[in-house]
Amino acid sequence: MTLVEVMMAVAVFGIILAFTSQMTTTSNRISGDNFNRVMMMELAQAEMERVKAGGVYGTHGEIEYPPGGSEQKFYITYNRDDTEPLYVIMQIVVGPVPAAPGPLSADNPDNYVLVSYIPPVL
Amino acid sequence: MKYKLTDNRGFTLLEMIMTVAVLGIFFGVVYGFLNFNLRFMNQRGGEQDYQLQGRIAMQRLENLLREYQSIKITGFDVQVDQDSPVNLVNFNQNTTNIAGYRYFFFWDSARGVGELRNGSGATVARGILSISFVDEPAEGVIRVAVKSVPPGNPADPGQTLSTRLRKGRSYNPL
Numbered sequence: 001m002t003l004v005e006v007m008m009a010v011a012v013f014g015i016i017l018a019f020t021s022q023m024t025t026t027s028n029r030i031s032g033d034n035f036n037r038v039m040m041m042e043l044a045q046a047e048m049e050r051v052k053a054g055g056v057y058g059t060h061g062e063i064e065y066p067p068g069g070s071e072q073k074f075y076i077t078y079n080r081d082d083t084e085p086l087y088v089i090m091q092i093v094v095g096p097v098p099a100a101p102g103p104l105s106a107d108n109p110d111n112y113v114l115v116s117y118i119p120p121v122l
Numbered sequence: 123m124k125y126k127l128t129d130n131r132g133f134t135l136l137e138m139i140m141t142v143a144v145l146g147i148f149f150g151v152v153y154g155f156l157n158f159n160l161r162f163m164n165q166r167g168g169e170q171d172y173q174l175q176g177r178i179a180m181q182r183l184e185n186l187l188r189e190y191q192s193i194k195i196t197g198f199d200v201q202v203d204q205d206s207p208v209n210l211v212n213f214n215q216n217t218t219n220i221a222g223y224r225y226f227f228f229w230d231s232a233r234g235v236g237e238l239r240n241g242s243g244a245t246v247a248r249g250i251l252s253i254s255f256v257d258e259p260a261e262g263v264i265r266v267a268v269k270s271v272p273p274g275n276p277a278d279p280g281q282t283l284s285t286r287l288r289k290g291r292s293y294n295p296l
Contacts, residue, residue: 016152020159027166035173035281042180046265046286053262053288066267066284 039065040094040112043074047092048116051078060103063094073097077104088118168272172249173281176270179238179247180283183266186210186224192290195257195264203289213253227253234276249273251280263288 043065051057060077075097081089093104095111106113133141187193187210192203198214201207209222215229215236225246229236238247249270256265263286271280 013148013152017155020156024159024162027163034170038173038177038283042283042285045184046284049286049288050261050263053286053290055261055263066282071282 036096037112039072040074041114043076044092044094044112044114047076047078047094048090048114051090051092052116052118060101062097075104079103079106089115090118091115172270172272175247175249176268176281176283179250179253179270180266180268180285182225182238182246183211183253183268184285184287187264187266187287188291191292193264193287194289195255200255200264211253211255213255215252233274235271235273251276257289258286261286262290 043063047057047063057078060075062073063076065072065074074094077093079091079093081091091106092114093106093111094114095104095108098104104111187200190202190210193210194201194203194207196207198212198217199209200211200213201209210224212220212223212226215227217226220226220239220241220243222241224241226239226241227236227250228239228245235248236250236252237245238250238253240246247270249272251269251271252267253269254265254267256267258265265284265286267282267284269280269282271278
C-alpha cells in the first residue's frame with residue numbers, strides 16, 4: 001500500500017466523520033432555533049391578545065415565557081401607528097434579550113414581528 | 123514504476139491476521155461514531171415530535187376559541203359565554219363526561235400521559251401532560267398552557283407552550 005493510498009483512505013474517513021458531525025450540529029441548531037421561534041411567536045400573539053383586551057403595555061422591556069411563569073426571558077417592543085383616526089396598527093417585536101436595553105429592530109431576522117390591525121369600535 | 127505480475131507469493135497468516143485486526147479497529151471506530159450520531163439524531167427527532175404535538179394541541183385550541191365572540195371558564199370547562207352556555211373544551215383529566223365537547227383531555231393513567239381528543243374521540247395530539255386554562259380577569263384574557271413530553275417519558279421536563287386569548291372579541295380599548 002503506497003503513501004498516496006493511505007492518505008486517500010484517511011481523507012475518505014475524514015469526510016465521513018465531518019459529514020456526520022455536520023449533520024448532527026445542523027440538526028441540533030435547527031431544533032433549538034425552531035423552539036425559540038415558537039416561543040417568540042406564542043409570546044407575541046399572547047401580548048397582542050392582551051393589548052386588544054385592554055391590557056397595559058409600555059414601549060419595550062424584558063418579558064417572561066411562559067406568560068406568568070419565569071422559565072425563559074425574552075425582550076419585547078411595542079410600536080403603535082396612530083396616524084389613522086379610526087383604527088390603530090399595532091406592531092409587536094419579540095427577540096432575544098439584547099446586551100443594551102432599547103427598542104428591538106423589526107428588521108433584525110433574529111426577532112419575531114407580529115403586526116395586527118385593531119379595528120374601530122362599531 | 124514496474125509491477126511484478128508474476129509474483130504469486132501471496133500473504134502470510136500473520137499478515138492476514140494483522141490486516142483483519144486493523145480493519146476491525148477501523149470499522150469499530152467508524153461504527154461507534156456513526157452510532158453515536160444516529161442515536162443523537164433520533165433523540166432530536168423525538169424531541170421535535172413531542173414539540174410538534176404540543177403545537178398541534180395549542181393551535182387547535184386557539185383556533186377553536188377564536189371562533190367565539192365571548193368565552194369563559196367554569197370549573198374545568200371552557201364555554202361560550204351566553205345565556206345558555208355551550209361547552210367547548212373539557213380539560214379535566216379525570217372526567218368521563220365528554221358528550222358535547224369539541225375537545226377534551228383524555229388521561230391515560232397506564233402511561234402517565236394524556237391526549238387531546240376531539241368530540242368524536244379521535245386523537246388530535248398525543249404526549250400531552252397537561253392542559254390548563256386560567257382566567258386573568260384583570261387583563262381580560264384567559265391564559266392557556268399546554269405541556270407536552272416525549273412518549274414513554276412523562277418525567278421529562280418536556281415543552282410548555284403558553285399563550286393568552288381574549289375573553290371577549292367585541293371590545294376595543296383603543
